[in-house]
Amino acid sequence: MILKAQPKASHFIDGEYVEDEAGSVIESIYPATGEVIARLHAATPAIVEKAIAAAKRAQPEWSAMSPTARGRILKRAADIMRQRNRELSELETLDTGKPIQETIVADPTSGADCFEFFGGIAAAGLNGAYIPLGGDFAYTKRVPLGVCVGIGAWNYPQQIACWKGAPALAAGNAMVFKPSENTPLGALAIAEILHQAGLPKGLYNVIQGNRETGPLLVNHPDVAKVSLTGSVPTGRKVAAAAAGSLKHVTMELGGKSPLIIFDDADIDSAIGGAMLGNFYSTGQVCSNGTRVFVQRKIKAEFLKRLKARTEAIAIGDPMDEGTQLGPMVSWAQRDKVLSYIEKGKAEGATLVTGGGIPNNVSGEGYYVQPTVFADVTDEMTIAREEIFGPVMCVLDFDDEAEVIARGNATEFGLSAGVFTADLTRAHRVVDQLEAGTLWINTYNLCPVEIPFGGSKQSGFGRENSLAALEHYSELKTVYVGMGPVVAPY
Ligand code: NAD
Secondary structure, rough: OOOOOOOOOEEEEEEEOOOOOOEEEEEEOOOOEEEEEEEEEOOHHHHHHHHHHHHHHHHHHHHHHHHHHHHHHHHHHHHHHHHHHHHHHHHHHHHHHOOHHHHHHHHHHHHHHHHHHHHHHHOOOOOOOEEOOEEEHHHHHHHEOOEEEEEEEOHHHHHHHHHHHHHHHHHEEEEOOOOOOOOHHHHHHHHHHHHHHHOOOOOOOEOOOOOHHHHHHHHHOOEEEEEEOOHHHHHHHHHHHHHHHOEEEEEOOOOEEEEEOOOOOOHHHHHHHHHHHHHHHOOOOOOOOOEEEEEEHHHHHHHHHHHHHOOOOOOOOOOOOOOOOOOOOOOOOHHHHHHHHHHHHHHOEEEEEEOOOOOOOOOOOOOOOOOEEOOOOOHHHHHHHHOOOOEEEEEOOOEEEEHHHHHHHOOOOOEEEEEOOOOHHHHHEEEEEEEEOEEOOEEEEOOOOOOOOOEEEEEEOOOOHHHHHHHHHEEEEEOOOOOOOOOOO
């Protein structure tokens, strides 16, 4: 049988596709139809060894190249991604079920931005410092870490492969990337493009695998750093395993972020922000503002307009350019989201709209209606746990101090947002919110120029911006003695 999106082989190692059928089967399923579109194999220990050995062998020569030369290759990869945007976006839609309307503007393009940005700053972002010490002096160098491992989640497979790969390569490292077992396809395309752009073989390797494969990478003695995008429980396991050999780690984990809407806000803009921050990518975005705190005076109007706009969302075939909301990534995720919706109903939240399976789509697809709950209270399960689906919880509040305290009353600290016309208040509030990435009068915009990452249980380390280069390199300090050594003995 010919499968719609079957890659040449499961893994991409040392500049070429590699297969090892001894690995357990990973089926890639198109979430809109339930159809198997590719059949791959998880990496065996031999494949893991092969990928890490290739990376280890290739890295010294790469790090000895001038940063400008490294950057040129990354920028070329950005150009190829843009030229192939349509094809890559269709692949991303098949991999994730996200509508083509989104993938065509948000997925390969954000990966290309990332290669372009890190290609551009490779030459300027890795400089050290000169430290005068009287006659003596010292200088610092920013040096690569060596072999870095990237482990991805399934919501942005191509973007995550680029967000980890670009800064790692710009800083002179080699990477072994393992995509999520739910979305194995996009990263292989990124590896191919990097090599087409002239990346020497062995520097960006992709291996498939699941939760059994990840630890083989994290525990490997030749790996210097692990960057994970995933859930908090996985983050705890990976950080604990990495601690055993004191590896560098970046943790991009989950969230339950507050989005606070004051009664002086532009209400339509705030609704737009709340909808983007709950329904984009069918709600499968870590930084989503899933606890929408609305000041009581505007509650009725906010809910009325939100309901109308939510019910107008076009749900359907992700390959149709008119579709605005696709299915969940997997049957398991669909079930999880539906069970949270049932908990919301059972615990007394008011269902404003949605709350089930849409009736205009095939029963084989993993669809869930965009859902809004009002009268949600802080103790409800849907207000405390990350749902990772199109479920918006609207909570009421009266005053500023109260909403800040309630916004912060969570173990997570990924993101937060504030909508208000009072700019002084906006800055005062974001100053007190405990989160890594915050927005005022907009939500969820993450261009590559700004650092992205979490605090508290949402993780540590930052992706994007100059900050990411620091997380893929370390300082070497050199003290230079300019006179004779004076020894007391
Ligand atoms: P997950 O934690 O189940 O899996 C993430 C990755 O870790 C997968 O590739 C998986 O195979 C791997 N893995 C699982 N167990 C492992 C182990 N013990 N050792 C090494 N690797 C292991 O997450 P998911 O369901 O793929 O993604 C959804 C989660 O990711 C959500 O919590 C979401 O908030 C989070 N996320 C965070 C960000 C961010 O940037 N902060 C972005 C996207 C998603």
